[in-house]
Amino acid sequence: MSGAKRWACSKCTFMNSWGKTTCEMCNEGERPSAPEVVEEGVNWACSECTFENKWSSLVCSMCGTGTIAKGKRIAPEGGKRPAKAGGAAGASRRKGGKGKSGDDSDGPVVVQAPSASRALWEKGLPLSDLVIEAVSPEGKVTEIRAHRCFLAAVSNYFKAALFGEGAPEKPATGPARLRIEDVDVDALRECIRWCYVETWSEESSMVVRCKMAAKRFDVPGLEFASCQAARSKLTPAGMLTALAAATNAGDRELMAAAVDGAASDPEGTIANPGFLELPAQAVEALVRCDRMAADELDIVKTVLAWADRRASQRGAAQRRGAASAAASGAGGGGGGYVGPLSTAEELLKELCPTGATVQAAAAAASAAAAGDGAAAASAAGADAAAAASAAGAEDGESAFSYTASIAGTSTAGAGSGPGALPARPVDILHALRLPLLKLEELIKFVKPSGVLNARDFAALVSHSYKKPSERRLVKSVAGFSNERREGTSKTVIIHMWGGGGACGQDSGPQFGGAGGYLAVRYELVPGDELTIHVGDGGYADASGSNDALSTKAWPNGGCGGYNWVSGGGGGATYVTSSMHEGEVIAGAGGGGGGPANGTWSSAGGGGGGTKDGRVGEGGHGGNQSRRSPTMGTDGGGNGGKPDGSGSAARGASPHGAGGGPGGSSRSDGGDGGASSSKWAEEVCTLTPTDQEAVESPTLKVSAGGGGGPRSPKARGKPGLCIIEIEATGERIEFKFKGEPEVYIAE
Structure with a gap:
């Protein structure tokens, strides 16, 4: 049961019950005196390295040398016995300072990393049991004091050197001694510091030296930290120094880290004089790096x-x-100037x-x-x-x-x-x-x-x-x-809504169709000029004569007819690029216009559209008395047929929604305009079904609604364009202005 007295055999470490005077396992070990007894649930401190071990550990978990039989018992905090394993709350143990043995004598320092190791480091490493004789390449010997257990806990190198086969024996008195030849003493100190406090100087002059030392002495944390410093904490000059040293030493990891760090400031890297001193392999590594996003020239x-x-x-x-050969008389006159x-x-x-x-x-x-x-x-x-x-x-x-x-x-x-x-x-x-x-x-x-x-x-x-x-x-x-380097271009998402079509004069089902929504992904390079055209909403304002037409929605909406005043189509929203000779890289179609709802009524105009890099025109709606409908061009929607020749049909919806049917008349709605994405990758396209504007799934924004259906001669709503920088989420919004706007990539 918990708390029962047991004793550990000094010969084989077997745990025996207190009632046995001779070891049950080897029949050689004898029961110790009471102060040496270890109780179940009571931890013990190693006599060799002072590490605090669980009561169930027979040999020190840190150094592998000390045994429970020789360890000092550590009383629970407050003098209370521990609870059963996995049970009672309130069971606690001391995490630093001095423990108490059963006879109230001062016990050893209880090790509980990292607080105990940090305290030892800050106090100048008292009670050290190791002296490292560090021999520099010049032959100078420097003595560095440390604790074997802490070094062995972090570094497999020190674990093998101090406790492995062939390790020097610890003398009866005084610290053990370990001699290390041909070592960078300052870098070794940094490795030892890391073993205690997991920090280092982070000086730029020490990055390469610490990386090399950490690799030699198997201190993985410091090795990783020095590589990270090469990526983020050095100046361009420091990174180039690290890169040159790593290249000459053949260190793949540090070389890659230094290239990453240098690429984070490409302009500073290539402008630094240290670039001219790099080895050939280092220059190639930098120049081949896609993240070296400086100007190629x-x-x-x-x-x-x-x-x-x-x-x-x-x-x-x-x-x-x-010159040397000539001075010594060698070379048979072949010395002297060797040319340009x-x-x-x-x-x-x-x-x-x-x-x-x-x-x-x-x-x-x-x-x-x-x-x-x-x-x-x-x-x-x-x-x-x-x-x-x-x-x-x-x-x-x-x-x-x-x-x-x-x-x-x-x-x-x-x-x-x-x-x-x-x-x-x-x-x-x-x-x-x-x-x-x-x-x-x-x-x-x-x-x-x-x-x-x-x-x-x-x-x-x-x-x-x-x-x-x-x-x-x-x-x-x-x-x-011919591939551009990362960072010299930026990826943008271009969101576009075409303008909505207008509805006809009388209220009814003859609504104007909403403009379509299109989102595309585009690689924007420095100097590329994007020209943004945001489509206007359609008009229903024809007046004056039987062959009159409504106002044209900018830039390319089709017009509605005069008889009973039908709605015009909305303009397309599209973007052109100077890198593509002014061609349309992508565009959203405008909505078709709705017809008038009466006998001899005219038809709706077609929505503006684009096709294969070209800007189309929406067709005009037919007038009953004089004007026939016209066909759209290059993605523009066709104009609807008037009452005399129509069939009360909704306009087609290739992207922008077609205008609604004529209701009590046979006039047709205008077709919606088509979308295109010749030079951009299509991300999302949504085609509305009526006058309701569609919402972007990511931006939660809508635009380009159609007019109507219960508001006679209601205009369509203008479209919208939003350029979103994919890497940062920054958004640049372009609303309808009746003229193009230019966005220049920096």
Whole structure:
């Protein structure tokens, strides 16, 4: 039962009842004196490491050395006996300070991480039982005091070193000693600090050092924290320093973290002078990263500057070597100046060291500068075979890549060893996205560098002559990606409601149809100008003569007739894009107009619509006496037939709702306008059934209701357009103004 006295055998740790004087298990251990007895439900503190163990643990759960037989009993708080397992409330235990033994003598410090470990750290690590002899690479020995149990609890390295096979024995008096050779002492201190308080200095200069030390000493929490710091807490300069160190050390995780961090501030990264000092593999990793959302021209110029600097450094080294050889009389006069520092060949060696001999692109460049894309391609085609031959490639393909270690060609052996990346092709040149550059940028910045052969340059020039809408459909040109980087474009949801149609003169079923609702997803790139046209509601105001028509609803609604005054159709709401040469990227149809409800009545006009990137026109409703209905164009709804030739039919509802039937007359409602989404991805489309405006399922907003049915000559309601930034939820609303509005992407 709980609280019964039992004793643990000093030989085999078996728990014996108090009535047994010799161990029932091994027949060797003898019952200890009363102070050494451990009661059921009463925890005990390890004599070796002071960790507080549950009464049911026979061996210390922390160090694996201390036994319950030698442990100190920890009385429950308040001196009360513990309740049965899983039972009584009120059972508690002390979580710090000193425990009390059965004879009221002072017990050991009770360990309860993390509060106890933090207290020990803050007090300067009293009662430490370990001295670490940390030997720096220079041979300097620094002694660091610690507690074995805390290090072993966090780090498998220390657990094996301190308590595993071959671990140094703890002396009878004084602390144990552990010697660690060739260690970064400051980084080791950070690892030990983490074992106690799970914090570290977070200094930028320590990020890489702590990551390396945490990996060596198996402190996963610090390893993760240092990687996170590389992502979020370093300046651009600090991130580039971390990236360079991680690249040279072959640390995949830290390299990825540093690239992520650098990509969070792409402009600051490429503008930082530290970029020019990066190893080749690090430059490629940054340039290939989709999140490096800086202007592509800035990236290209920075990479060319990096290659130019590396070529200059190589030339300076060659000159120093040549001068040294000449001074010593070696080289047979072969020393001295080695030529230009930054020729096209030298740049190419840095970007693609085993690439082709650079081919002149003068003819293609001249034709391109003159605005003749076909001539540029022709000029390049004549030299394609020579360029391919010089490149050592087949079928005119370039060979701009080489195999290097993770540090490129600058650090020997960096690709060998634990955690290092294997040898792989490095191609900085083709990590650039040259098809995104404008023609003048290619000619001004890329062509003079000479890093492209004639064939590839001509292909890029020809691509630049295509329409923007056609260029966006191309995935790559001459091996260069044409995909925009993440962040250089933003995804928007464009919500559109067409304008509603008007109803006829007399009250009845001849309502005007509501405008349709359309939501599309569109990738908006910097510089793209969206022009928004919000459709007006239809009119029912024809007057003056038998061939008169109602006012046209802007921008493209069909008109209603004069006889008994029928309703006109609502205008479409649509958006055009400068990136698509002013074509409609998407549009919502307007509602059809309702007819008049009487003998010889006229019919409703068609709603405005769009089709295949074009803006249509709604047809006009027929007048009974003189005017026949007209057909809609390019998605616009047809005008209805008047009383003399109609059949009292509702207008069709391709997207905007058709106008209601003539009721007691045979005049027809106008057709609704059609929707389109040529350059955008359709997300949601809703077609109304009558005059009631439809509501966006996500925005809970409605617009474009039709007129009527119980309000004679009631106008339709205007449409609406809302541009929603998908990433942030920001909304920009455009209401009817009778003229287009422009939204320019930043």
